[in-house]
Amino acid sequence: MDFVIGLIAFIIMLSVIVILHELGHFLVAKHFGVYCKEFSIGMGPCLYQKQGKETAFSIRAIPFGGYVMMAGEEDGSQSEEDSWLKDIPENRRLNGIEKWKQVCIMIAGIVMNILLAWIIYMGVALAQGYVVEEAKPVVYVVEEDSVAQKAGLEKDDHIIKVLSEDGNSIQPKTQYEILEFIQYHHDT
Structure with missing residues (x-):
């Protein structure tokens, strides 16, 4: 069961990482006016799709990752024969900017x-x-008949x-500095 x-948990985590990664591409592409045909969460057959102003937002059957389909991507997935790509002007394509x-x-x-990692x-x-x-160089406890008591130290002394x-000599900022000094100077 574990x-x-x-x-x-791994699938969800990987999907969040990939979706945010693709969202970064999508947002900057839209900012620069690149035509994005589809923004998809997941891969495989489409389960749900909603058409935005020009981008289709879809949820797909395989929950691994996602993708953004930008006009003019030269990854082999598009050709000039694609009907949707014919109508996109060159200045709206990724390879045309x-x-x-x-x-x-x-x-x-x-x-x-x-x-995401920073967040x-x-x-x-x-x-x-x-x-x-x-810990600050403060006396927190003074034991009976201890060297500290004989030296006249009291609780809460700085x-x-x-x-x-x-x-x-040292002017300690932490108790660690006192301990280190004592280790090197046993006659303290």
């Missing part, structure tokens, strides 16, 4: 994946609810300087 749940715009459209998918990272970081800081017998 395998099935893991597989379903400036090269820098083509690069922006292609990079947009990667940018969306990076943005997930920030969500996990924010879900933690706190930031771990190193340690501003540690001095060793050989003359070395």
Whole structure:
């Protein structure tokens, strides 16, 4: 049962990544005026399709990924004989716009994946609810008959300087710095 749940989670996660990737291509292509025939979630036979102003939005039977079909993509899926492609002017085709715009459209998918990773990272970081800081150089507890008690330290004292017998000293910012100093200067 765990395998099935893991597989379903993997399919959903992969689909979200691919859909957002394709959405990046789609949004930038539309911004630059490239004609997009279809934006599809999934692959295979069409289960549902809704026609927008010029783009058909569809849900397909195989839930892996998705795609955006732009006019003028040179991936072998289109030919000049396609009836829908004949009516599209050259300046509305992917291969008919400036090269820098083509690069922006292609990079947009990667940018969306990076943005998704950042959002997930920030969500996990924010879900933690706190930031771990190193302990301040403060005396939290003084044990009976300890060296600290004999030295006159009391609870909540702030340690501003540690001095060793050989003359070395530090002004610690954390308790870790005190521990490290003591390890190197046993006569402290």
